[in-house]
Amino acid sequence: MTALADGWTVARRDLLHWVAQPIGAVFGLIFPVFITLVFGYLFGGAVAVPPGADYFAFLMPGMYGMTMLFGLSATMIAVTTDLDRGVMDRFRSLPMASSGVLLGRCIADMLQSAVLLVLMLGCGLAVGWRPEGGLAGAAAAVGLLLLLRFALLWAGIYLGLVVREQGALLAVQTLEFPVGFLSNAFVAPGTMPGWLGALAEWNPMSSTVAAVRELFGNPSWGGESWVAQHAVLMAVVWPVALAAVFFPLSVRAFRRLGR
Amino acid sequence: MIQADGLRKSFRGKPALDGFDLEVPEGVIYGLLGPNGAGKTTAVRILTTLLAHDAGTARVAGYDVARQPKQVRRSIGLVGQHAAVDEILSGRQNLELFGRLYQLSPRQARRRAEELLERFGLADTGSKPVKHYSGGMRRRLDLAASLILSPPVLFLDEPTTGLDPRSRSQVWQSVRELGATVLLTTQYLEEADQLADRIAVIDAGRVVAEGTPAELKSRLGGDRLDVVVRREEALERAARALSSIAGTAAETDRDTRRVSVPVSDRIAAITAALSVLGEDVEDIAVRRPTLDEVFLDLTDRDQTGGHGAKSEKEAGV
Ligand SMILES: Nc1ncnc2c1ncn2[C@@H]1O[C@H](COP(=O)(O)OP(=O)(O)OP(=O)(O)O)[C@@H](O)[C@H]1O
Numbered sequence: 228m229t230a231l232a233d234g235w236t237v238a239r240r241d242l243l244h245w246v247a248q249p250i251g252a253v254f255g256l257i258f259p260v261f262i263t264l265v266f267g268y269l270f271g272g273a274v275a276v277p278p279g280a281d282y283f284a285f286l287m288p289g290m291y292g293m294t295m296l297f298g299l300s301a302t303m304i305a306v307t308t309d310l311d312r313g314v315m316d317r318f319r320s321l322p323m324a325s326s327g328v329l330l331g332r333c334i335a336d337m338l339q340s341a342v343l344l345v346l347m348l349g350c351g352l353a354v355g356w357r358p359e360g361g362l363a364g365a366a367a368a369v370g371l372l373l374l375l376r377f378a379l380l381w382a383g384i385y386l387g388l389v390v391r392e393q394g395a396l397l398a399v400q401t402l403e404f405p406v407g408f409l410s411n412a413f414v415a416p417g418t419m420p421g422w423l424g425a426l427a428e429w430n431p432m433s434s435t436v437a438a439v440r441e442l443f444g445n446p447s448w449g450g451e452s453w454v455a456q457h458a459v460l461m462a463v464v465w466p467v468a469l470a471a472v473f474f475p476l477s478v479r480a481f482r483r484l485g486r
Numbered sequence: 487m488i489q490a491d492g493l494r495k496s497f498r499g500k501p502a503l504d505g506f507d508l509e510v511p512e513g514v515i516y517g518l519l520g521p522n523g524a525g526k527t528t529a530v531r532i533l534t535t536l537l538a539h540d541a542g543t544a545r546v547a548g549y550d551v552a553r554q555p556k557q558v559r560r561s562i563g564l565v566g567q568h569a570a571v572d573e574i575l576s577g578r579q580n581l582e583l584f585g586r587l588y589q590l591s592p593r594q595a596r597r598r599a600e601e602l603l604e605r606f607g608l609a610d611t612g613s614k615p616v617k618h619y620s621g622g623m624r625r626r627l628d629l630a631a632s633l634i635l636s637p638p639v640l641f642l643d644e645p646t647t648g649l650d651p652r653s654r655s656q657v658w659q660s661v662r663e664l665g666a667t668v669l670l671t672t673q674y675l676e677e678a679d680q681l682a683d684r685i686a687v688i689d690a691g692r693v694v695a696e697g698t699p700a701e702l703k704s705r706l707g708g709d710r711l712d713v714v715v716r717r718e719e720a721l722e723r724a725a726r727a728l729s730s731i732a733g734t735a736a737e738t739d740r741d742t743r744r745v746s747v748p749v750s751d752r753i754a755a756i757t758a759a760l761s762v763l764g765e766d767v768e769d770i771a772v773r774r775p776t777l778d779e780v781f782l783d784l785t786d787r788d789q790t791g792g793h794g795a796k797s798e799k800e801a802g803v
């Protein structure tokens with residue numbers, strides 16, 4: 228119980244940050260909105276979309292996935308900053324539940340991502356995207372997106388705790404783009420060279436984005452392969468598997484701070 | 487209150503603490519002195535449960551740091567080498583946050599924050615974000631945050647590094663008023679001299695000398711007689727005269743035209759020096775050795791060793 232209470236206290240620190248710096252809180256929106264505008268209005272006419280589909284109807288689920296993906300470096304930044312500033316040491320020297328530190332990060336980042344997602348959905352509605360799969364479908368789609376974020380959260384915590392070199396953060400931020408582009412978020416994996424297309428189809432991002440398109444009732448590529456056929460299943464399996472790997476790794480890395 | 491026996495800690499096979507012993511009685515302000523890389527921070531991190539040690543035992547406020555970390559954390563305050571406060575939050579919000587994590591109720595945390603802001607002269611700026619604070623204000627906030635539970639034992643790792651003399655004496659004043667047992671590391675010998683009741687000098691991971699500042703100074707052997715001569719030509723004659731008065735070789739510093747020898751009978755030495763050198767004397771004084779001289783004497787011997795190179799590198803930062 229104290230773990231939960233301490234976790235909430237630690238998370239509240241982030242909420243207070245948002246009040247103090249509202250721009251910083253929605254910083255995570257800059258890239259997805261920017262990419263939406265660039266792709267939607269500049270490249271929109273040039274990119275192949277599923278037959279008869281409006282580009283935004285196709286693009287937006289990909290952008291929701293990207294918003295979650297960018298959370299990886301956001302989490303990593305938060306963890307590294309606390310380590311560098313000595314705030315992590317301060318927390319660790321307090322008589323609080325030690326799980327409260329990571330729990331707090333988890334609560335704060337999930338809340339922030341939920342807010343960002345709601346704002347992105349608003350942007351989608353503004354450019355003409357519509358959910359057409361009913362309320363249950365929409366709720367499931369949002370749930371799967373947050374599930375992906377949850378998995379990336381633990382990956383971000385782990386990386387933030389263990390990678391101490393300068394520039395690692397930049398590397399992760401830079402890698403988010405190829406990971407995003409090497410998926411079905413913007414183009415059909417079928418149009419990529421064979422091995423690259425297979426890689427893109429097995430990208431966890433692709434499973435989530437395909438499942439979200441399906442659940443929102445938006446146009447999608449379909450696809451012949453097994454992963455493409457079982458998008459919703461894989462959109463659950465991938466994040467759960469990632470979390471199952473990175474959660475214990477993060478806990479271990481946190482304990483190892485004392486080595 | 488703080489007790490360490492044979493603490494050892496290695497990082498990738500390189501010993502940072504190599505049989506570290508320490509005994510700090512209740513109510514004492516204890517200074518830990520040592521060159522860069524001597525192991526001061528490592529010792530503080532182990533004693534505050536932030537770091538696990540490889541061998542030895544340590545007890546703080548009666549609790550074993552390895553086996554009872556929770557109890558230790560409830561009894562200590564820590565001010566680390568870098569101010570560990572949230573930059574975006576205000577001073578008040580910081581203190582309330584940490585108060586809550588010390589398991590105070592929201593109301594208690596708020597009241598305690600007000601008290602501490604008042605006491606550390608931060609009441610006016612309590613609502614401003616910490617990033618607008620000066621270095622001294624930040625340090626005081628850091629100190630306030632470590633005092634939320636009025637812990638009986640306080641650890642301060644270089645609490646005044648980077649502060650101007652005025653902020654420094656403010657921090658000293660606060661530490662003196664605490665009445666707690668304090669372990670303080672510092673690079674400033676003057677700080678140890680002013681603040682600490684006892685001092686341990688640590689080098690290459692072990693304590694090489696321990697005692698009150700006065701005891702450590704007398705280890706270098708009694709008082710010293712300094713004579714400054716009017717003309718450089720008189721230096722040699724003065725050195726010969728002082729050497730024969732003291733019975734040991736005198737040290738000569740050409741730049742300041744100063745000759746210095748250790749003496750046992752202060753008055754006799756001054757009288758003898760004045761009668762021999764007469765008109766040539768510009769200034770004459772008897773003084774105790776400074777802590778700087780003690781420190782250099784204790785830690786300079788192995789400057790050619792592995793950590794000597796590190797000290798030089800870090801000194802330039
Ligand atoms: N986390 C770490 N990983 C590897 N080596 C470390 C680590 N922490 C300390 N060391 C090494 O242990 C030795 C002691 O370091 P420590 O920080 O305790 O010295 P210090 O006396 O506090 O020095 P300073 O005056 O520079 O603060 C140094 O050689 C340092 O390089």
Ligand SMILES: [Mg+2]
Pocket residue numbers: 526527528567643
């Ligand atoms: Mg140090």
